[in-house]
Amino acid sequence: MAIVELTAEQALTIRNQEGKPIEVVVPGARQRYVLVAQDLFAKMCLPDEKDLPPFPASGIPEGILLSQRAFWKDLPELLADRRNHGQWVCYHRDERIGIAASDDVLIRECLRRGIPMDEYEVAIIRPRALPPWEPEEIESLGPWHFHDGTANS
Amino acid sequence: MKILTRLPYQATSSAGSVHGENFTVKAFQIVARISVSARQVLDWDSRLPNIPAVLDTGNNYHFAIGESQLTRWAGMPLSSLPRVGTISERGNRIPLHAARLWLHPNVAHHTAAEGSEPFQLSIDEGIAVYPDQAAPRLPVLGLRALTTNRLQLLLDADNRQVHLRSPDWRTRLVRWIS
Numbered sequence: 001m002a003i004v005e006l007t008a009e010q011a012l013t014i015r016n017q018e019g020k021p022i023e024v025v026v027p028g029a030r031q032r033y034v035l036v037a038q039d040l041f042a043k044m045c046l047p048d049e050k051d052l053p054p055f056p057a058s059g060i061p062e063g064i065l066l067s068q069r070a071f072w073k074d075l076p077e078l079l080a081d082r083r084n085h086g087q088w089v090c091y092h093r094d095e096r097i098g099i100a101a102s103d104d105v106l107i108r109e110c111l112r113r114g115i116p117m118d119e120y121e122v123a124i125i126r127p128r129a130l131p132p133w134e135p136e137e138i139e140s141l142g143p144w145h146f147h148d149g150t151a152n153s
Numbered sequence: 154m155k156i157l158t159r160l161p162y163q164a165t166s167s168a169g170s171v172h173g174e175n176f177t178v179k180a181f182q183i184v185a186r187i188s189v190s191a192r193q194v195l196d197w198d199s200r201l202p203n204i205p206a207v208l209d210t211g212n213n214y215h216f217a218i219g220e221s222q223l224t225r226w227a228g229m230p231l232s233s234l235p236r237v238g239t240i241s242e243r244g245n246r247i248p249l250h251a252a253r254l255w256l257h258p259n260v261a262h263h264t265a266a267e268g269s270e271p272f273q274l275s276i277d278e279g280i281a282v283y284p285d286q287a288a289p290r291l292p293v294l295g296l297r298a299l300t301t302n303r304l305q306l307l308l309d310a311d312n313r314q315v316h317l318r319s320p321d322w323r324t325r326l327v328r329w330i331s
Contacts, residue, residue, distance in 0.1 A: 059236045059248065068237075088277070103275045104195050117193050117251070118235040124277045124301065132278070135239040135246060139213045144179060145289035 058133050063119030067091035068132040071123050084125045092120045099125070156272045156304070157185060157317035158261040164313065171204055171226045176291055183208040183315050185294060186266040188255040189218070189227040189280070191234060195253075197270050202228050203257050205291050208315070210306070212295030214240060216254060216280040217247075219288025237279040245287065249279030254298065262314075272319065274302050 006014070014022060014035070024033040060068070070091045078084045078099075090097040090106035092115050100106050103122045110120050123132065130136055162183045169176050169184075178184050185208050188201040204226040206216070223229050234250035241247075255271035276298060283289070299306060299317075305324050307316040318324065 135241040
């Protein structure tokens with residue numbers, strides 16, 4: 001990207017606009033330009049959430065993944081109320097089905113509404129280091145779980 | 154509620170079989186009986202087969218099972234358990250599938266299932282289904298499943314027995330006394 005240094009007068013005009021976009025007119029050119037702050041430009045370059053691939057390589061069905069995203073987005077708010085800790089919560093895509101002491105009640109509600117099994121997520125409300133779709137590193141199964149003491153036999 | 158009552162484990166290896174397939178229980182392995190169902194099965198279905206699972210408190214996940222063990226032993230086609238995540242084990246990605254586990258009470262002093270209605274284990278992160286070439290010899294019930302379901306495990310080393318129960322007024326009393 002080319003860099004153009006503005007005159008002191010132009011710089012003062014930008015400062016007075018306090019980050020608002022400024023229309024730039026190039027004498028003799030028909031094309032109009034808009035000057036925006038760098039952080040705003042970076043945001044404008046980000047793809048819209050709806051344009052993100054809904055089905056990443058994880059192989060999680062889209063309905064479950066969207067439900068997990070809704071849960072992950074709400075988790076800080078859910079954790080803010082200590083009464084929620086250890087409770088179960090269920091999402092169907094963006095919709096929170098409910099909060100209950102066990103998953104039975106929530107799944108029964110999903111069944112009552114006819115929500116397919118690959119369209120909802122039930123999770124326990126507790127602090128989590130990773131979103132549900134991110135792989136957690138797990139301790140390897142011990143060698144005693146395999147035939148001759150190795151995982152490759 | 155009592156789930157495992159004086160469940161014995163042996164100081165020597167022993168043999169067992171599931172659907173005609175033989176397996177070995179190694180010395181000092183605790184084996185419980187488990188059934189696997191789809192997550193949305195909320196009432197016990199007595200047609201579900203029960204299969205052996207090693208209770209391993211050193212395992213930091215809920216439940217691990219091989220793909221063939223799931224289909225041939227537990228009678229669950231993988232297609233009926235939607236994918237809900239992934240774990241990473243030594244760089245290998247293992248898929249997690251939504252499921253419900255049923256832990257069978259044993260006949261006291263024996264490893265056999267008692268025949269009463271099993272205890273429902275809710276698994277919020279899914280069960281790990283290993284490809285056959287990386288699967289454990291027997292399914293593994295890990296510490297996270299016991300913790301998620303708030304169970305109390307007691308090991309009686311002198312008698313080589315295990316007790317497992319869900320918390321009730323007695324466990325609260327014991328906790329208060331100690």
